[in-house]
Amino acid sequence: MSDYDDQNVFARILRGEIPSHTVFEDDGFVVIMDAMPQAPGHCLVIPKAPSRNLLDADDAVLAKAIALVKKVARAAKTAFAADGINIMQYNEPAAGQTVFHLHFHVIPRHADVPLKPHTGQMAPAAELAASAGKLKAALEAL
Known part of the structure; x- marks a missing residue:
């Protein structure tokens, strides 16, 4: 495992x-919309503490992270009228990790609707802002 790079996009x-x-x-986390969402409402839960991924993260940070991931997942399910939620977290390149700062994907899912492929194209800012507003309102209502 390599050292943490403080120039990664999430840092x-x-x-x-x-x-x-x-x-x-x-103080410990930020939740942002994924700039290249694979479904409406796709967001990221990112600890502020520097760690490359789950394998080198502090256990106390992980405990707080999963509680926040659960809360965000509940809000996303409501905000986007989702049938289910994917929680994804990748560790190292062989597992698909491309940004080397611990983060969790929260993706609202609808029955029989496949995820969009990860094309590298950013979603329009207005779309991301609208999704952020919906998710923020749902979080505040919990």
């Missing part, structure tokens, strides 16, 4: 160097 987002559509933020 840069956390420092405010790259804009994002923020849904929630506290």
Whole structure:
């Protein structure tokens, strides 16, 4: 396992160097919309503590992270009238990890609707902002 690279895209987002559509933020975490969503409402739960992935993360951070992931998943299911929720988390390149800062994907799913392929194309800002607003309102209602 390599060392943590503080120039990864999520570290840069956390420092405010790259804009994002923020849904929630506290001292330990940020929830943002995935800029390349595979389904409407696809968001990311990102701990602020630097770790490459789950394999080197602090156990206390992981405990808080999974509680927040659950809350965000419940809100996303409501906000996007989803039939289910995918929670995805990748560790190392062989497992599909491409950004080396611990993060969790929360993806609302609808029956018989496949995920969009990851094309590398960013969604329109207005679409991401609308999704962020819906998810934020659902989170606040919990």
